[in-house]
Amino acid sequence: MFLEGKLEALDFITLISFLTYSNKTGILEISINHNEGLIFIYNGEVYNVYYNKRWGKDALFEIVLYEYIDFCFIEGNYKVERKIWDRSEKIILELLKDYDERKALELCSVNV
Helix, strand or coil: CEEEEEEEHHHHHHHHHHHHHCCCCEEEEEEECCEEEEEEEECCEEEEEEECCEECHHHHHHHCCCCEEEEEEEECCCCCCCCCCCCHHHHHHHHHHHHHHHHHHHHHHHHC
16 A cells, blocks of 8 residues: 655544554655654554654654644555554544644634
């Protein structure tokens, strides 16, 4: 399977959800303002993430900070050290919570 496109932050979380719930294995390559990143998914579990010189969940949560994300998912089994041990469902819920909290703060700052 090969997917490619442009996303907004919330759609990015939806894409991660789709790949995990479909039990996909492969690399999700992302590009944000010419900075490249990698999300390694194995049997629907987010195994590791690299972005902006960071590895693991910190890198994933940084990616969601950006509004527009280019991506390309390439299915295949790639060797990578597992740095993320939380279940993907938990990670997705944390990403959604973080996204909602940031949007609420943005609304508050606009209304001030």
